[in-house]
Amino acid sequence: MKNKKIMIYGAYGYTGELIAREAVARGYHPILAGRSAEKLQPLSEELGMPAMAMPLDASETLERTLRDMDVVIHCAGPFSATAEPMMRACIAAGTHYQDITGEMQVYQRAHTMHEEAKAAGIVLCPGTGFDVIPTDCLAAALHRAIPTATHLTLGFDSDSGLSPGTAKTSIESLGVGGAVRRNGSIEIIGHGELTRTIDFGRGEKFAVAIPWGDVATAYYSTNIPNIEVYIPMSPRRAKKLKRLNAFRWLLKLSWVQNWMKEKVDKSVKGPSEDKRSEQKTWVWGEIRNDRRGERKIGRVQTANGYDVTVHGSLAVMEFLLDYQGEGGYFTPSKLCGFELVEQLPGSSLIKIGID
Known part of the structure; x- marks a missing residue:
């Protein structure tokens, strides 16, 4: 090999x-x-x-x-x-x-x-x-627990810093909005539109839905028609994020995207090996069959992203x-x-x- x-x-x-x-x-x-x-x-x-x-x-x-x-x-x-x-x-x-x-x-x-x-x-x-091994694997394991599930919610809590590439991907989403899956189809929603409180594995935290890849991949893995993905965020920051919805048309313009990405190139560096060794990630999932009243929670802890x-x-x-x-x-x-x-x-x- x-x-x-x-x-x-x-x-x-x-x-x-x-x-x-x-x-x-x-x-x-x-x-x-x-x-x-x-x-x-x-x-x-x-x-x-x-x-x-x-x-x-x-x-x-x-x-x-x-x-x-x-x-x-x-x-x-x-x-x-x-x-x-x-x-x-x-x-x-x-x-x-x-x-x-x-x-x-x-x-x-x-x-x-x-x-x-x-x-x-x-x-x-x-x-x-x-993106997306931990959440995809947790989704698949939860689906084994409730094969008839109608709803899947995933999320993760991490102290990991951003690499330049991840920061640029986040910038691209600013002009698009959030995303969830409803009745089998992906729907674009406003930034900060969906919130809830979640215990990812180290206490309850306010969380906001994000356009994470599992909105697509978890559906391909499980065929569950309703999927959301969350990360923890302070209510204050969530309000600021929500204000960006009025400017999504501006944030998707190529010159604005390029300007923000240039700033990333100048200021964002990936975390050091020592820093990464200190960082863990808590991955959480909830699966439900609302028609039968079934609900289960899944968790897995991983190294930094x-x-x-x-x-x-x-x-x-x-x-x-x-x-x-x-x-x-x-x-x-x-x-x-x-x-x-x-x-x-x-x-x-x-x-x-x-x-």
Whole structure:
């Protein structure tokens, strides 16, 4: 398995570099790839791994290169622009695809490409990091507890800081609004529109619904028609967030988006290793069948989001290197089972009960 060929595209980004370093530490020899040869060179020289610079719009070159690869871990955002070209190149080349996106539209697009991937015999599995392994696995475990569920609510509480890529993804959502699933369809709602009090695992906190990827992926994993996802937020901050609804038209303009993202590049750095080691994440879920009056709560604790992304991506990669099943689109829990999150360093077992 260690001799199989892996490409990490976007290896010089904050999270891509963490994944590359851990892959090398485990004895793998990944191809470090990305759009900039200048940014790839220092990491390539330090790790002693080959580097390959190529733009995603060079489709023929990309496909030709990918024919020699068994798995691609795609780490170069914004995934709303980069995921589909890489997925299409992987389908054409016969290479398994995974990425670390949290962008809902990427999950939706991958889902529409299921039959193409199946015909090619390759797996498309976006979201093999903190977005969305912990919440997706918890959703799948809860669904086993109440298979007839009508409502699923998920959430997480974390002290983790943002990487530049995650901060930019958050900026993109400012001009769109929140999102929930109602009766099987995704609905856009206002920022701060839905709130509730949740005990994620360390006491009750005021929480706000956010447009997290599980609004798409948890539906693909469970077929539960009503889904919401929450994070803790102070009531004061929630009120400020709600005020942004009047300016969503402005916040979606490209020049405003670019200006905010430039500020991120100048000011946001990913957390250090010491900082990450201090940070834990509490993941919570509630599943209900309102017609039968059934309700259960699930919880799992994980390491910080970036360590989950590193170890989760490599766990899925290792699964795919030995994969003999059908191709197509998969969520992490549909591909590897809900136990995947429990197997990651720093994770607890999933606990489901009534409280």
